[in-house]
Amino acid sequence: MVAxxxxxxxxxxxxxxxxxxxxxxxxGALARLGFAGVDGVRQGKRFELLLEADADGSLGAxxxxxxxxxAATLLSxxxxxxxRVHVEQAVAQTxxxxx
Amino acid sequence: MVAxxxxxxxxxxxxxxxxxxxxxxxxGALARLGFAGVDGVRQGKRFELLLEADADGSLGAxxxxxxxxxAATLLSxxxxxxxRVHVEQAVAQTxxxxx
Numbered sequence: 001m002v003a004x005x006x007x008x009x010x011x012x013x014x015x016x017x018x019x020x021x022x023x024x025x026x027x028g029a030l031a032r033l034g035f036a037g038v039d040g041v042r043q044g045k046r047f048e049l050l051l052e053a054d055a056d057g058s059l060g061a062x063x064x065x066x067x068x069x070x071a072a073t074l075l076s077x078x079x080x081x082x083x084r085v086h087v088e089q090a091v092a093q094t095x096x097x098x099x
Numbered sequence: 100m101v102a103x104x105x106x107x108x109x110x111x112x113x114x115x116x117x118x119x120x121x122x123x124x125x126x127g128a129l130a131r132l133g134f135a136g137v138d139g140v141r142q143g144k145r146f147e148l149l150l151e152a153d154a155d156g157s158l159g160a161x162x163x164x165x166x167x168x169x170a171a172t173l174l175s176x177x178x179x180x181x182x183r184v185h186v187e188q189a190v191a192q193t194x195x196x197x198x
Contacts, residue, residue: 005138011145026146035169039104040149046110047125050139070134074125
């Protein structure tokens with residue numbers, strides 16, 4: 001018996017009040033490349049986690065809370081970054097994916 | 100007269116067939132921290148671009164094509180990464196944001 005898999009996305013962005021030198025560099029580079037009308041760029045991280053779901057293919061509140069904990073402890077630095085967790089899609093039953 | 104602003108998100112992820120050492124490191128760290136049921140992690144980048152929109156607050160097809168071009172030329176490396184562009188939200192008329 002193989003558990004269905006679900007993709008959960010964790011977006012991690014620098015907090016609005018935190019300077020974002022990477023984003024500023026991208027913004028400057030876009031201007032130099034001739035792209036106009038860009039008022040600002042923020043750069044963050046996107047994590048796609050492949051999780052074993054419940055038998056019905058959903059992710060219980062308990063498991064989602066666990067993902068929030070992953071986001072707060074490992075995937076982001078809550079002092080300078082905000083994170084957002086959302087379920088992207090259910091994945092068909094699969095034999096397993098290398099981790 | 101100030102142009103309305105729109106946030107456009109560009110998600111950049113390593114292509115499925117490309118090894119993702121960052122994602123593997125995160126996956127291993129999650130296991131060591133005691134989180135179970137994680138079958139795989141992919142790590143990518145998320146860019147939030149603040150763009151000047153048309154007067155009605157929308158972004159024309161031409162401007163969106165320009166963002167696709169930014170994504171293909173500067174924000175991603177199309178040899179090893181996939182990107183996805185989507186409009187996040189319209190931002191209320193503002194006086195301007197530092198870039």
